[in-house]
Amino acid sequence: MSENSKSQHASTQSHAASAIARDQQDAIAHLRDHYELPEDTIYLDGNSLGALPKAAKKRALEVVETQWGKDLITSWNKHAWIDLPMNVGDRIAPLIGAKQDVKNDPASAQVICCDSISVNLFKLLCAALSLNSDDGKRTKILSQCDNFPTDLYTVEGLQALIGSGKCELVLCEEEEIEQKIEELGDSLITVMLTHVNFRSGYIHNLPKITELAHQHGALVIWDLAHSAGVLPVNVDEHKVDFAVGCGYKYLNGGPGAPAFVYAAKRHHAKLQQPLSGWMGHAKPFDFAVEYQADSGIKQFLSGTPSVISMSVLDAALSVFDDVSIQQVRDKSMALTSFFQQAVEDADDLKGLKFASPALPEQRGSQLAYTHDKAYALCQALISKGIVADFRAPDIIRFGFSPTYLSFQDIFQSIETLKQVMRDKTYELPEFNRKQAVT
Amino acid sequence: MSENSKSQHASTQSHAASAIARDQQDAIAHLRDHYELPEDTIYLDGNSLGALPKAAKKRALEVVETQWGKDLITSWNKHAWIDLPMNVGDRIAPLIGAKQDVKNDPASAQVICCDSISVNLFKLLCAALSLNSDDGKRTKILSQCDNFPTDLYTVEGLQALIGSGKCELVLCEEEEIEQKIEELGDSLITVMLTHVNFRSGYIHNLPKITELAHQHGALVIWDLAHSAGVLPVNVDEHKVDFAVGCGYKYLNGGPGAPAFVYAAKRHHAKLQQPLSGWMGHAKPFDFAVEYQADSGIKQFLSGTPSVISMSVLDAALSVFDDVSIQQVRDKSMALTSFFQQAVEDADDLKGLKFASPALPEQRGSQLAYTHDKAYALCQALISKGIVADFRAPDIIRFGFSPTYLSFQDIFQSIETLKQVMRDKTYELPEFNRKQAVT
Incomplete structure (x- = not known):
């Protein structure tokens, strides 16, 4: 040797x-x-798709066989399907540092489970626009070139609809963010970044960037896809405005699990988001002709949630209980x-x-x-x-x-x-x- | 007696x-x-939530236990998760009379499974707007007062974003539709109606309304929530432009099953829809910074699909095989x-x-x-x-x-x-x- x-x-x-x-x-x-966990496999891809929690498997069978199969439509009440988006949000909230207590004070809720990250980002971009365009004086959205593509595509989609003059996308390199915020100043509607880079794992300085954005009157939207369930974010403490996150990576909610939205309570009363489906209505079962958004976090709901997938995510989150x-x-x-x-x-x-x-x-x-x-x-x-x-x-x-x-x-x-x-x-x-x- | x-x-x-x-x-x-079917129950609510097909239960267990649990991330290829939206669309297509053959000619596809009806209606309204605003000369969307509320809310959401001047919602009674189309004529972007009324069950005259709308240069968007899987629609034959439909009613896809979009092939090349998530990209795995929409029906995809729920719907549709x-x-x-x-x-x-x-x-x-x-x-x-x-x-x-x-x-x-x-x-x-x- x-x-x-x-x-x-x-x-x-x-x-x-x-x-x-x-x-x-x-x-x-x-x-x-x-x-x-499968035998003979070491799984180093939980950042793409988390592994299967036993509780998730058990719940999948229960929601299909008993809740759907036997109790059918009555499960919306009997098994509280109608509360799933809020209840799952309540389980995610402590993982990202959002204070709320759905059971005792539903109006305190800031996190809700719904749709996909892409769809939710569209809602949040529009919400930021509704709050902070300053009568057309603010027109820019700052992000980074190496953001996860869907985040950028969402801005492009919005531009195609309302014109890029109202929401110009400014891209810069990772290390230039702070300088760019200073530069763009009061033309900024929002800074939209992915907290942890999907390729390199680089973590943005969330507290500093958030504070700097706020100093210039801009809002922040953080994509927590690679953060939620694996590192503290402390959204409340750092006065984050909005965030989205992923159910199927570190939260182990299963393939294509629904995503989540965080919106700071202080913005609920004034914001608008355009995907106003019936589940986001203040009184969905009144079937009123006119839309009246829920006054809290539920205004981010749109259509009927994917109950099976959301139930599986709900159960998966029990891993974090203790x-x-x-x-x-x-x-x-x-x-x-x-x-x-x-x-x-x-x-x-x-x-x-x-x-x-x-x-x-x-x-x-x-x-x-x-x-x-x-x-x-x-x-x-x-x-x-x-x-x-x-x-x-x-x-x-x-x-x-x-x-x-x-x-x-x-x-x-x-x-x-x-x-x-x-x-x-x-x-x-x-x-x-x-x-x-x- | x-x-x-x-x-x-x-x-x-x-x-x-x-x-x-x-x-x-x-x-x-x-x-x-x-x-x-549960014993001791006669279920007259399949129009709200369809009953549980045995194949759906079997698939739920398979997708959770084997595909997710054992094969994990490799299932995107191994179990063709990536093809689910198109494959499920292919199973729904014959039920609504859309000709396509995904296996032999993917470009022929006109039906795809994704998101919820509310989210999909938003995409279609925007698509109609992108195709048919006639440089701002067409500004009206015609619907009926007693449409399912979410359909109307979606227009309200769009209005809040782009201004009601660009998409005015005109509502009329069920029996006034044809007269209103004549009246509004070339100011109409689109007529958006639910084919079968959710309360009364009234069926609109789809061929006649579609033809009349086309005579005035308007497009049609049909909500097939209470049609798909229970009556022939013949979207191709009647030259329907767009449609959405529900996975959890007569298609028995389970609570909150994903919905579907139909978009006539002739519109694919020119339309735009703003929920441009990465799954709708022509080459999603290139992770390119700029969005380039898929040239076919896949441009209606947005974020990562809800694989568990969509797999369950896929299996449920086998009821209609023969x-x-x-x-x-x-x-x-x-x-x-x-x-x-x-x-x-x-x-x-x-x-x-x-x-x-x-x-x-x-x-x-x-x-x-x-x-x-x-x-x-x-x-x-x-x-x-x-x-x-x-x-x-x-x-x-x-x-x-x-x-x-x-x-x-x-x-x-x-x-x-x-x-x-x-x-x-x-x-x-x-x-x-x-x-x-x-």
Whole structure:
């Protein structure tokens, strides 16, 4: 064995021991028992689609077999389907730091579950416009080039409808946001950003950007797709105006789970959103001809909610019942650091270029690496039971869902990754045929 | 026994015998086996929420347990989640008379499954506006006062956003539609109507109204919520421009099942809809900064679809695999006629006032009756296992889903209804406490 091999072997041994020790000390290790995880798979893609909580599976069967099948239409009352959007919102609220208590004070609600992120962003953009166009003096929406595309497309859609003169989209690079806010000043309607970048995991300075925007009279809309359920956001504390978030990533609500909207209570009375379906009406069952929006967060509802999907999300959220979001965040940072260090220490992995912020405090629960053959590499890993994902053009993305991953999972992933890189399995033609992946 | 009692008894006997005979001759009676129906219940509310098809239950478990739980993110390809909106659209298309063949010619698709009716109506209103405002010369949207409220609210929402000067909502009574089209002429952007009235079941003359609108250069948007899956619509044949429809009524897709959009192929190239989420992009997985709408029906997609709910709807639609929509319609008309006649023949039911069109050809698969105590009457019936629903202010509504109801069900419902009316069970306080119902 060469000196180098010996040193590599020692490093591996040390990481293995460390993984075992860390799992023993993990304060939220027991949460793994809440999930049905497939055997022979280590799932590093919970940032795309969270794993299946046992409670979600149980509820899916219950809502279909008993509630729908047996109680049929009466379930709207009997099983409180009608309250699902508010009740699910109430479970999400503490995860993002929104104070509310639907049971005792429904008017306190600021978070509601409904529709998709794209549709909800459209509502929020219009809401911001209705509150803050300042009689046409404010016309600009600031975002970043590398925002998740759907967020930008939503502005483009709005422009096509009302004219880009009323809502010009200004894009800048990640690091230019603050400077741009200063520059655009009182022409800004809103700053719309994704809190955690979907590729790199970069975390925007939400408190600072929010405060700066407010200093210039602008509102903020935060997309919490890669934040909710994995790190504290504290929307109330930082006086965030609006936010959207995703039900199917770290909240584990199942494929295409409904999204959520946060709208600060102070804006409820004055805002308008145009997707005024009957569920957002103050009295939906009066079937009145004229629309009168609910005075609270329910004004963000539109059509009939997807009861099966929303029920599944509701049950999935029980995973967070007895854990603080800070505990989840602590483990998340430990997991990404462990992975990052192990990659750095492995000679076999020198071909991977680190493409996320260096410090765990500055990134979400994911790590990005670039590689010329990132797509094929990802497929090769999946074939060996390590599920990561590819993001164009050359990124392989590893997501670390702290509520079901162990440090030993991370260790095992690295070992497999090393093997794939050593053997160049990713050169095989079978891994180079592209398919759509999400 | 009085002469009158004797005659009533004979009438009942005759209806009982007729029900048995009709069930024996029913060409689609076997479809009932596709469903899990609760015992001791006769479900006359399939027009609010369809019953549970066995295939839907099986699929719910499969999509949750196997596809999500075991195959996780890979299911987008492995289980073709990504194709669900198009594939479900392909199953709905023949039910409404839209020609397409997604498998062999994806560009032929005109029907796609997505979002809710409310959200989809907003897209279609905007699409109509983008195609047919005639540089601002056309500004009016014609609908009827008694349309389903969400349809009207959607126009109000659009008005709040773009100004009512660009999309004035003109409402008229059911019977005035044609006259109003003539009157408004070339100021009309679109006529937006619900094909089958949600309260009375009245069917608009879709071919005639569509043709008349076209003569005046207006487009049509038909809401098929109470049509799809229960009567032929023939959207292609009648040159309908746009339509929306419901997944959870006669299509039995489960509570809050996603809705669908029909957009005639001839409009795809020129229309614009503003809810431009990433799933409607020509190449969603390129994550391009600029939105480029898909050139076909997929441009109506917005955010990530609700995979669990959509899969359940997909499976539910298998009920229609081996039946023609005309067969369903024939049975539907026979069911409503049988019920109508039995009510007319029953002395005990003189207190119910018929509130639907008299001829089965002129109404959908439902019957409305007014009664001072309609709400309590409805509750009293439900307590005896006959599920109907109440619509404000004084309507009790009976829905007849031809794919799972038998004529003997109808007979039994009438007998229970007679008993409740005779005993005035609806006077009991327990049936007079209002709850929200849908």
